[in-house]
Amino acid sequence: MGVLIIPLVLVLAWVFALLGWAPPGSLETDDFADSAMRWLLFLPVGIQFIVSGFMHTVFAKSTAKNIGWVTNGFQYEIGFVCWGIGIAGLLAMVRGPEAWLVISVPVIVFLVLAGVQHVKQMAVEKNFKPGNSLILISDFGLPISLIALLLAVQSG
Secondary structure (H helix, E strand, O other): OHHHHHHHHHHHHHHHHHOOOOOOOOOOOOOHHHHHHHHHHHHHHHHHHHHHHHHHHOOHHHHHHHHOOOOOHHHHHHHHHHHHHHHHHHHHHOOOHHHHHHHHHHHHHHHHHHHHHHHHHHHHHOOOOHHHHOOHHHHHHHHHHHHHHHHHHHHO
16 A cells, blocks of 8 residues: 555646645746646655655565565665655755756656666566556656656746
8 A cells, every 4th residue: 555655646746736736945936847846856756755765764674575675785775865865856846947957867867777677577577566566657757757847847
């Protein structure tokens, strides 16, 4: 059940943006793309990455089991980088497009390559555990969303 929250956070960010709700750090001059980007930086990049950091460290054993892993030191390193990305996402949220681009690059690279790794695990290891399969919604959905919004912000 917990793994369903990850794609839900991405969907909620889009729903809030589509409803026209002002995200934290918003400016009166923000258009839709700016607002949507702030929501993505707040929820799936900021809050969700911070939560993921806790899941990979504080709840390492149960998280590893949900993914189909065995807990190891590398999992803690993933947790630590998630904390850094999450905090940077929250900081970038209140900044402008330059900060959005800077935080989006590591998020996009990390998630796309993690998604490729999850797909490989499904193909080779037949690992279809929810933490390895349902996560693909965010692994590819968030990068696609960030790229689309970065392009919209730059052209707007």
